[in-house]
Amino acid sequence: MKRYRNGEIWDFEHEKIAVGGAFIRENSIFNVNKMNHSGRKVILGIDGGTTSTVCVCMPLIPFTQPLPDPLPVLARAVAGCSNHNSVGESAARDTLEQVMADALIKSASTRSAVQAVCLSVAGVDHPTDQDRILNWLREIFPSHVRLFVQNDAVAALASGTMGKLHGCVLIASTGTIAYGFTEDGREARAAGAGPILGDWGSGYGIAAQALTAVIRAHDGRGPQTSLTLGILHKLNLSSPDELIGWTYADPSWARIAALVPVVVSSAEAGDLVANKILHDAVQELSSSVKAVVQRLDLCGEDGKDYFPLVMVGGVLEANKRWDIGNEVMNCISKDFPGVRPIRPKVEHI
């Protein structure tokens, strides 16, 4: 696919009919001709992650109207990684521009129809990250367009609260982060700093602990564990020594996090080492949520106020006997009995 450099992608708007152009997808030529001048106002919502980025284009719905169910999605576009920490600033911007342009073309709209952009993207860790993205978004969209830039955890929270930014969200997939909002607009986060900076409850963290346990059992520093056979079998290796070359060959976090099901299986079969790893992960994940709840006082003065906790990500999915998400809930509700878990139904791409 042709790569567009920052800003170039919007040239499609000046082409009369971009037949054969990179962005013309099924039926869109017809739509472009029919709808481009309809004057329909739209909003763009982007969920930008390290694995993939999704943009949906929706019609603007006035506040006075109830939200339709299901929501009227005009178009949906998918692209790759938009976390600047992983691919660099320029490539992340390219991806975000690409996915927005794609969604607009698919919905037969142009930038002039856009009234608001809500960009929830991994790697927004500091106000300067937000400012940098807002600056280049402002180059693309005129000043009347409302722009919102947030960490992707915010989209995850909204997915469980039907858009209301109140409560806490815990994400645990390859990485992990806890993010919280109060009704008066304060926010706080914990973890989400990457594996070097100690996100130990993440899928990567769980799997790295399991790999470490295999090495320690092998060299005499730790107890024997059924993780050894489970992991070697899964990776088609014959000796723990070979794990060294395996990890060096491709240090991608997602590749390591993919071993979590082996850890869960070993724990379910009674392996003490695997059980300890999962219990430690539960403590880590719970401590992230507790830190956010305490800083924002989400639980009220008596510690018993109701607040929603949206739980998303493969590590927390309730499809196993050893249910990590459930254990995290139990741990949190001991301190904060008002916690109300929400496991949103989200699309898998």
Added chain:
Amino acid sequence: MKRYRNGEIWDFEHEKIAVGGAFIRENSIFNVNKMNHSGRKVILGIDGGTTSTVCVCMPLIPFTQPLPDPLPVLARAVAGCSNHNSVGESAARDTLEQVMADALIKSASTRSAVQAVCLSVAGVDHPTDQDRILNWLREIFPSHVRLFVQNDAVAALASGTMGKLHGCVLIASTGTIAYGFTEDGREARAAGAGPILGDWGSGYGIAAQALTAVIRAHDGRGPQTSLTLGILHKLNLSSPDELIGWTYADPSWARIAALVPVVVSSAEAGDLVANKILHDAVQELSSSVKAVVQRLDLCGEDGKDYFPLVMVGGVLEANKRWDIGNEVMNCISKDFPGVRPIRPKVEHI
């Protein structure tokens, strides 16, 4: 500098006088002419690491003669990383060939003078690593040349025991490994598997724990610590949030391990978090040595036999009040009173 692909570098031996060639260094043309036909037999010793690689060329000294002191080094050549895990097989081989050819040219020798090659190189973690290197060394040197390929920890042990492979060596710099040999030729290792696989007593491990402690103090998961000010000051950052971008910008382990002195200073000033990190590192490093000693039975049946423990690497250097190496020794000697520490004087390049 011109890059030579695997095997090409030895072409210099067919050139009559390689004036202006890439490998002719100061005075070597004269030496080549004078000495090339002297028939002097030499050996090559290579210490190959992730940061740098050193090759020395020495005259072959018959077993019947005592080793001269100082050892008669004919030439010494330095190159970059030769750990295949870091740079790949081909680049690692290039570097090793380059440094050997360099040392031979500097000592006015050629391959035909070489009687033995001892290659101690980081990343030799499995018999297949050894076999792969032996195979290409055998393409370069004829069958009468004795070839030895070992993990670089073996060179470190020999540096403390004047060449005798008996006892244990503990390396703790950016990474860490413990390696042991018995007098009857058995060997064992512990750790040395890299940061993903839990080398927590390493310089990288200590610094990563410190960075994690700063993030946890910042987001409410952990206690406040003077590491925050110390590390932010050292890195010229203004907020712990900025550490996320800092670690992503360049995940080199050595860059992170360079923060160890900040941790030691904080611990010396009484910071509880920093002290716990160093005490944990002492336990980790000690457990590596203990695992090797037990597997090889280095301490004899009553656990009190004498054995040498060679300690090398910046983490173990005895130049601080909080002396990690000394604490490791204390911890090991509680279980194995026969341990005798050796801190060899090694060249710093």
